[in-house]
Amino acid sequence: MTSAGQLRHATIVQGMNRMPGLLKLGSFLALLFLPALAMAAGGAEIQAMSVEYRDVPGIGSRNLVWVVAQQHLLLAGFVLGVPIFAWICELVGWKTKEQRYDKLAKEFTKLLTSAYATTALFGGILLFLLIGLYPKLMAYLTDMFFPSFLVYCLLFLLETATLYMYWYGWDYMQGNKKTFHLFLGFLLNLFALGIMIVPNSWATFQASPVVVGEGDAWARAWMAMKNPTWWPVNIHRLIANVVLGGFIVGAYAGVRYLLAVSREEREHYDWMGYVGNFIGVFGMLPLPFAGYWLMREVYQYNQQMGITLMGGFLAWLFILQAMLIGVLFLGANYYFWLGITHRIPGSEGQYKKPVMGMLIVLLLCLGVWMTPHSLVASLAEAQKMGGTHHPLLGVFGVMSAKMTVSNIMILVTFMSFIMYWRAGKQETAGWAKAAKAIMGALLVIAGIAVVVLGVWGYFVPAIIRINYFSVAQVLIVLFIMVTFTPLTALLMKSAKTTTEMVWGKMPIRAGYSLVLNAVMVILLMSLMGYARSSSRVHWHIYGVMRDTSEYAYSPALGYAAAFMSLNTFVFCLIVAFIFWVATLGDKAKAQPPKGSPVDIPSHTAPAMAGGAPSSGEKLE
Amino acid sequence: MKGPIISGAIILAGMFIFLKFLLPLVTAPLPASLIYLYLALVLSGILIYGTMSASSLEAMMGPVFRFLSGKGQTGASQMARLAVLVMFPLLVGWQTYSRLVPSDLPPAENRTIHPAPPGEFVGLANPYPKTPENIMMGKGLYAAYCSPCHGANYDGKGPAAPGFNPPPANFSDPGTIAQLQEAYLFWRIKKGGVGLPVEGMPWKSAMPRWEEELPEEFIWKIIMGEYDGAHQTPRTWEEEE
Amino acid sequence: MSEVALLQIIGMCVIGVGIIILLFIKGMFLRVLGFVAMVLGVFSLIALSVPQMASLPPAVETFDIASVKSPDDLASIGQKIFFSKGQCALCHSIGPSESARCPDLSGIGAKLSPEFIYESLTQPQAYIYLDFRHDGIPKEYPAQMPHIDQDPIGLSKQEIYSVIAFLQKMSGEPISIKVEDIMESVEEPDVSLKVASVTSPLNSQTPNMADR
Known part of the structure; x- marks a missing residue:
């Protein structure tokens, strides 16, 4: 045992020579714990010979790990997403000198401190469960990745320290010291990124292992980390965390808006909901591209896995994903449209037509996206269609169609946002007319180009479509976003406001749609996380270590969906609890004046339609 | 209202x-x-x-x-x-x-038409060159072994086709073999219906296990003939120079 | 009651509770929770409305010496090891392949002697085939041949023998590994394998030349 410990000491000291000074200090700290860790690893190896799995009676080991891991991952996504959100808000506040952004950032950093502890708690539970329930797998992974465990611990220490400084130093570091505080925020996000990408490599190694050759422990760990799906997952998760952060902030604001008693509160939370939704939507726009890259890498790594996911046993997960993303796109756009009609008085008639047009395009796209490749059909129906492929609608089932409609949905959502931005303002610049005409023409051309490429994609070899057509579609959409944003900003700079935005006038259903969006994002993360890990089917490490436990089978869709729903609900409760605890202090500080009536715009619609039952009318 | x-x-x-x-x-x-x-x-x-x-x-x-x-x-x-x-x-x-209420109709089903192939069959390339002779031989073999069900026009409408549900695959449809690689077809021809995984519902397919009848060389050539006859090209992952 | 029916009933109950909350309870927070529960219930019901199918893993392969009666049995065990525990198929293909990262192994059992294959698996750097070169662009994730008999793959001697038997069978070569050899190696684990002197022109001896 001692010799093994010394060996590891030696390799670590070797590795330290390549590290910058700060890291060295951390490694030294980590080194102090090393003998204990090495001992634990040795113990696991010996255990693994006799016990490969342990079970939890009743719930089952896999289900327990499923729930705990999902909670840990969602919380982690939240803890990594919110600092990005807070830092952007702080940056905006610093640049525009608007105090409310700074306040918003601070409000969320406060939530971070309690969420951080909960995340770590679930991480700890997960680790103990994995060591206890899957000793064989954990011994293997420890053997492969041990040095990266140390890096992970070190990053955790740094992240914790930075978070404390960032949060407790908020008020102290105003004014001249603000730039340093912003730098701390940047560091916080940098460490958070590290904390995410290190464990990502363990999970992606399980899905796409590479053969690890000769070398010391550090070199071997690095070889294993550098697996084909590592960076695609990193990027995908990073963007998804921004989306999660944004929409959870939106949902928080939505709930607080619904609970608000005073006018100021309503205005504040209405605005906060707008900011959250905005950041969520903006994060969402590039997300499909990242997902596409990930799937491409999966296909290239192992086609069998790719087919299992996209066309085989797990294909229905992607239909559910299309459904959830569809609801999310509709929800986000709905919120924008509600914002236009409610925050800008008198604009309803003006925007009716474009909104209807956008809605129809979105629904058509969704119809295509949600049409499965293999349809659910009765025997008689299947016989008429000639199999479970429909001769006409079957063409919607393949990638070319899905890529096209998702690009168009992104375009529409972007235009929704541009419309919202320009609502209630009158351009004064002389070139405004020309600019608007050019933008309109560009938009039409882009839409047509995306569709033409999509249709053409059926008639060229798959590789041409994947390498050129799909990429071209993405570039067209990105081009529109990159050119329209500054152009509109320029237009708006000189525009005069005809109708001032009124905050705090949103109807109740806007609050619910913010909550719905957040639920959709959480559900999507649970769903696609399940897809990622079940694409390994009966392998712990794909093609290397088989799952020989009784839980090696892949459950049916409904069973998995029930678990995802449960996980989502539990996560919502945890987040609500964290928010509640974090705002206890505020309540004591600011007791709302008694007797101020809750003046939420209410309609005759009862709760089901998103209206409020006003005090006089009871629905019975 | x-x-x-x-x-x-x-x-x-x-x-x-x-x-x-x-x-x-x-x-x-x-x-x-x-x-x-x-x-x-x-x-x-x-x-x-x-x-x-x-x-x-x-x-x-x-x-x-x-x-x-x-x-x-x-x-x-x-x-x-x-x-x-x-x-x-x-x-x-x-x-x-x-x-x-119980009925005599079978329940709706959700059959995956192109499930994932076993690892042994992933990424195989056709070892025979695409020469006119090989393609001609493949077409001849196709006519002898495949066309009774899949049709002489590669459209899934052979004389025996009406007897099957699900019907034989229509190769001229761009949604079938054009979406697949040659290795995939090799698996499906070699192992037949019984070789499908559970989501492909092996009990539903009448595709014979051709490894019992034909040598691998014939199967590869049939694949060549099939693509040529149906005017489709196999899916590839690397661009051809 | 089937599991699906049970889950469907739970889902409908959750939606029902959500509806009741939204109809009769005024507390905003509870209403939002009820709304979330309804959304999740609908999601589960949609997933449950699709015909349900679980995917069972294929039977676990075990290397049981007692079951080996003929060299063909050995080869079929070797095939399974090749595509799973041995991790060979992570890099190598049998026949030309578009996605393989390492040399194509088709016909390898006929080209090389079993002793040479054994050595290549256990001491990959001992002899490197001079004539080997990559055509085209370098592979994205090149891999170095690991020691198959050491961690993390750690195949036993019998397992390596059966893989060699598979490689020979696949190349159309008569299987030269005898069932008795396997039994023997169980009894005497450190039987030293004699590496045949290399005479084939394929096996030019160029030690320490990396393959890339």
Whole structure:
């Protein structure tokens, strides 16, 4: 045992020579714990010979790990997403000198401190469960990745320290010291990124292992980390965390808006909901591209896995994903449209037509996206269609169609946002007319180009479509976003406001749609996380270590969906609890004046339609 | 009740008629699951549009709630309300009953047509060069072994095809072999229907296990002949120079 | 009651509770929770409305010496090891392949002697085939041949023998590994394998030349 410990000491000291000074200090700290860790690893190896799995009676080991891991991952996504959100808000506040952004950032950093502890708690539970329930797998992974465990611990220490400084130093570091505080925020996000990408490599190694050759422990760990799906997952998760952060902030604001008693509160939370939704939507726009890259890498790594996911046993997960993303796109756009009609008085008639047009395009796209490749059909129906492929609608089932409609949905959502931005303002610049005409023409051309490429994609070899057509579609959409944003900003700079935005006038259903969006994002993360890990089917490490436990089978869709729903609900409760605890202090500080009536715009619609039952009318 | 409700109902009904009765005039009828999906989308669109602003919400939902709450109603409308309130649970009950009542129809199924192949078959390339002779030989073998079901025109309409459900694959459809690699076809021909994984429902496929009858060389050449005859190209992952 | 029916009933109950909350309870927070529960219930019901199918893993392969009666049995065990525990198929293909990262192994059992294959698996750097070169662009994730008999793959001697038997069978070569050899190696684990002197022109001896 001692010799093994010394060996590891030696390799670590070797590795330290390549590290910058700060890291060295951390490694030294980590080194102090090393003998204990090495001992634990040795113990696991010996255990693994006799016990490969342990079970939890009743719930089952896999289900327990499923729930705990999902909670840990969602919380982690939240803890990594919110600092990005807070830092952007702080940056905006610093640049525009608007105090409310700074306040918003601070409000969320406060939530971070309690969420951080909960995340770590679930991480700890997960680790103990994995060591206890899957000793064989954990011994293997420890053997492969041990040095990266140390890096992970070190990053955790740094992240914790930075978070404390960032949060407790908020008020102290105003004014001249603000730039340093912003730098701390940047560091916080940098460490958070590290904390995410290190464990990502363990999970992606399980899905796409590479053969690890000769070398010391550090070199071997690095070889294993550098697996084909590592960076695609990193990027995908990073963007998804921004989306999660944004929409959870939106949902928080939505709930607080619904609970608000005073006018100021309503205005504040209405605005906060707008900011959250905005950041969520903006994060969402590039997300499909990242997902596409990930799937491409999966296909290239192992086609069998790719087919299992996209066309085989797990294909229905992607239909559910299309459904959830569809609801999310509709929800986000709905919120924008509600914002236009409610925050800008008198604009309803003006925007009716474009909104209807956008809605129809979105629904058509969704119809295509949600049409499965293999349809659910009765025997008689299947016989008429000639199999479970429909001769006409079957063409919607393949990638070319899905890529096209998702690009168009992104375009529409972007235009929704541009419309919202320009609502209630009158351009004064002389070139405004020309600019608007050019933008309109560009938009039409882009839409047509995306569709033409999509249709053409059926008639060229798959590789041409994947390498050129799909990429071209993405570039067209990105081009529109990159050119329209500054152009509109320029237009708006000189525009005069005809109708001032009124905050705090949103109807109740806007609050619910913010909550719905957040639920959709959480559900999507649970769903696609399940897809990622079940694409390994009966392998712990794909093609290397088989799952020989009784839980090696892949459950049916409904069973998995029930678990995802449960996980989502539990996560919502945890987040609500964290928010509640974090705002206890505020309540004591600011007791709302008694007797101020809750003046939420209410309609005759009862709760089901998103209206409020006003005090006089009871629905019975 | 007028305005958005009526127009919404007309749109829904029109969509239903289009999907259920008009579309089958030009193509195969749609399965019920797909019709439900499209109608649900249309309904959500109507709801979103109707609830966009306070006035449109009132225009759409107001009459419904006034009707259902029964405030100040008399005579016919009161009777109609009572009738709706009585009919609705009955409707739900009927729906539940018709779902649960045993029938002689097999349940709807969800067969994956192109499931993932086993690892041994992933990434194999055709070892035989694409020469006219090889393609001709493949076509000859195809005519002898495959065309009775898959058809002499590669369209899945061979003389024996009407006897099978699911029907033999139509290779001229761009959704079949054009989406697959040669290695995939090699697996399906070699192992046949019984070689499918569970999601492919091996009990449904009548495809023979050709490894029992034909050497691998024949199978590879048949694949070549098949693509050539159906005017399709196999899917590849690397660009051909 | 089937599991699906049970889950469907739970889902409907959750939706029902959500509806009741939204109809009769005024507390905003509870209403939002009820709304979330309804959304999740609908999601589960949609997933449950699709025909349900679980995917069972294929039977676990075990290397049982007692079951080996003929060299063909050995080869079929070797095939399974090749595509799973041995991790060979992570890099190598049998036949030309578009996605393989390492040399194609088709016909390898006929080209090389079993002793040489054994050595290549256990001491990959001992002899490197001079004539080997990559055509075209370098592979994205090149891999170095690991020691198959050491961690993390750690195949036993019998397992390596059966893989060699598979490689020979696949190349159309008579299997030269005898069932008795396997039994023997169980009894005497450290039987030293004699590496045949290399005479084939394929096996030019160029030690320490990396393959890339």
